[in-house]
Amino acid sequence: MKRIAIFTGSLSGADPGFSDLAVGVGRELAGRGIGVVYGGGRAGLMGAVADGAREAGGEVIGVIPRSMVDREWAHGDITELHVCETMHERKSIMAEKSDAFLALPGGLGTLEEIFEVWTWRQLGFHRKPVGFLNANSFWSPLINALDTIVASGFLSAVALEDIVVEQELPAALEALSRRIIDA
Template structure:
């Protein structure tokens, strides 16, 4: 039986993207987390989908924790109206604090930063650094090419089926949140060493 989630880190674009469905999904995620009493942990920005998910959570009475590197804060990208805003020196610090504060990780559509952040957390689970689930909210099929690549990694022998199952791709937010709340044992990385 799963315990209710208390916090979720959301990784998403600092742009809105070309499909209005992306912004609608960001609103849905922020509002839903707040309504369920789940703290939102995110990158601290006020622009693009990042700002949208934070604004939606705050508008619904939720707690929002932002973590932003000083270089971005100095460009006036930081969101001023959050429950907590942590200004850190590096991207590494940002990701470490987000990983510490969150019980699970969810990616909305975004660019390379979004992809790098969510796959790092997935890797940390695979390596046994933490036992937290990751998920991709597949809005309009945005993450489908990545899901296909993951299948190819398994078929090609670079990823075990068990490690592939550490991450979920789904277009249904209810299903994603239910999956993120399931307990997950720590993983250990196995190697195909040849003599």
């Protein structure tokens, strides 16, 4: 895996451990020679992932809409910053530049981004693996809700089994890498 898109919060969250996790993810990816593709922001967990990766000498590619640059939300110290016009364009560029997708803790934007690329995978628009880093069981309530959706007949069990859900980053990266080979 050469690059991974990280979807995570533009806020830091209530638990300081979220920021530590994000910095650690950035450092670990850089240490493994895996580039980060992310939303281009300087704040919250997004900024923490970028900072961790840059501090460890990693490649960090940000993709951000012009309106967010105008609000001075863009990170100023990353390898590349691609400025686009819309959120749709942002996700398309991020998908193009990535080999896999991983959601860290986050809110609506994180959910929207990871669900869209997962939907694209299910529709055959790409074969890149999709996963959730379920650190401290952050995503467990969502996974439980998805189990309910499967049981209710609105999502196939195969589609749910298609995503990677791991508590630790090394296991998540290993599972995502295996699915790249299988894709």
